[in-house]
Amino acid sequence: MAEQRVDGVAAPETVAVVVVTYNRADLLEGMLAGLRTQERAPDGVVVVDNASTDRTAEVLRAAVAAGDLPLEVLTSPTNVGGAGGFRAGVRAAYERGFDRFWLMDDDVVPAPSCLRVLMEADEDCLMAVREDRHGALCEKAALRFDLRDPRALKPKTAMVETTYGTRASMPERVELENVAFEGFLVRRRVVERIGLPDASYFIFYDDVDFAVRARRAGFRIWALRDAVLVRQLDFDQQHDLAGWKGYYMYRNLFAVHLRYGENAAVRAKPWVVAAGVVALSPLRGGRAEARNVIRGLRDARRMRQQPPTTVE
Template sequence: MVEERGTSVSKPPHETVAVVVVTYNRADLLVGMLDGLATQTRRPDAVLVVDNASTDHTREVLDARTDLPLRVTHSEENLGGAGGFHLGLRLAHEAGFDRIWLMDDDVVPAPDCLERMLEHDGPCLMAVREDRRGHLVEKSAVVFDLRNPLAIRPKTDSVETRYRTRAAMPAEVPVQVVAFEGFLVHRRVVDAIGLPDPAYFIFYDDVDFAIRARRAGFPIAAVRDAVLVRQLDFDQQHALDTWKGFYMYRNLFVVHLRYGENAAVRLKPLLITLAVVLLSPLRGGKAEASNVIRAMKAARGMRELSPESRPGRAGESGERHFGP
């Protein structure tokens, strides 16, 4: 059993907070996200935006924001969400901020979201998401099972499924994995475990980071009263036969190969691959079968954390390869 060494954080008189936002070709959603940051009752000390080579009017949106302490990085290539958060968190850590709030471009924090989060001392805190109708849609895993080989999906329980409504939640809910949508992390967690792994490109980089944090003894809590409004519906589960499906399968397999707690769990990716191929005529067809076969092959080469993400490398840029 891992000793939880991070259940509280000794706060200085004024903890500095940097927000890291990763965006790609969603300028209109980005406007709402930045509006939400601008109205925070506890203003962030800096907002670091990683623009993943957007081709829409994202640059114009960012240039017009004089109401926020923006620090913008325009990447020359699309680093993916994983590469963007790796870069943004590295820059915020290098700048010396005490806490770093990771944010996607399609969420809007309630005006008191950051203030409510900072009332809690945990090293890893998660804002609780709802949709535009006010329904709880927090999918952070309460149970992420990497021990039972019969758990086809390791996320067997989430905040959303366990509580159904925000009112039914306690003030803090221990969670095992999170999304990089409203995740607030203390810099000493980065000191101990390193940075998000950019090799994921998209999907599961946040899961990987959360598993590493918990295994290093840092608990994670979802904060009931920290409200984050998601502007888009969750629909990635319908994309398994698209280019996104490759990353969803590959990265799920990587998590099992890296963190599976026994040989049977580490064998699951192969069994899933066989099942998907056999069932492909009834569901995703040749496209999904091709995705899962390529994913299985690629995952074998990602059993180890990328060198640039390991502890002590937060100040080093290194050579980066983010694509497939």
């Protein structure tokens, strides 16, 4: 078990789970039930409710009353997205003095050993490895996230799922170049060095941005094969490029390139991609996707500045 030094004496590290939820009360109940089964119990649980309008508040009141989780609820007056929720939750956990923060969505359920396996590893940045409800590997975190080669139309050029196929085929540890805020465990000193998640992303790529900043600050990120996280929903958001989520997908992908592209050609890729999407819009996506990519490019230019490295 990883330890810290308190007045020269070794003490186990503490960990807070940070959960963001919005209008998915049934999934939230399942995730909280998974936290209750952990072999290594969390020392704190911070749930950020993004102004849900379903029975989420009722679920959280019942969980607080049950008293079997060290639960704190932060209710946002408006929906600030996953990015804003994780920023608020990590800030709260940081201010309460926890040593590690385990970031979690409401649509995953950790296996009973998951947190124990993560906490036993003496690393600053760790990822649990996701599978679907049928036990198939569905971990899409990138082994390679290329912000150097302008020919890489999509920067994620290799990921866990497609590289290994099954959990059994994975090594015990796999180094990653980006993460998802679904089972990501990060030490306090990382936040002290690079700051909080960036709320300006709203949804999508806030986790990628955080990982890029962490790696550029010298931290390595490891996926642990034996830290099992079960995803309750299918991955289908990539087909929504003409819907409201498509705007954020394009805008935030472009923002990552503009902020962290390693050369002028990579930083120019958003204009190339936008032009291609508009040109192909009569054949796929239509006017809605064309509008999303044009708005996304315009607004990404306003996000070029990297977030502050202070915890504010």
